[in-house]
Amino acid sequence: MCHLILFLPVFGLAVFLVWPLSMAGPIYTVIFVLSLLMYVLVIRVMRRPVITGSEALIDSRVVVVGANGDHWRVMVGNEVWEADAPEPLRSGESVRVVGIDGLRLKVSRLGSGAGSTE
Structure with missing residues (x-):
């Protein structure tokens, strides 16, 4: 289930089917930027050294x-x-x-x- 969040930009393309381009463009831009920020945070966490076990x-x-x-x-x-x-x-x-x-x-x-x- 949590891996579906990684596909948020792909799922966000559906806004172009629902709203006109003038509304869907900015909404999709926000979705895309938030996804990129999340990807950066995920990569940072994955590169941290092991601290348990x-x-x-x-x-x-x-x-x-x-x-x-x-x-x-x-x-x-x-x-x-x-x-x-x-x-x-x-x-x-x-x-x-x-x-x-x-x-x-x-x-x-x-x-x-x-x-x-x-």
Whole structure:
């Protein structure tokens, strides 16, 4: 149903069947301009970065809170996640999330690993 709004300029052509050209022209112009503004807003929203879900965790900084066997535990906001790291980490160290495998994060030291900008 919401996709029908994208066809508003096409549906707006019906004003030319109902009213004379002197009235239909300005009415259709308003419909067309409002549609263009809506398209611009939709494209802006679609280009925004992900801010929710596990995808938003990638490239974020987290703090190591301890070890659990051969895995690490990291604090992400108010949550504790299991993490894998290619090298040993220290408790209290800040690391960067470089990927997600199911419910386990893949982390690396700051300044190393994929996706690092430092």
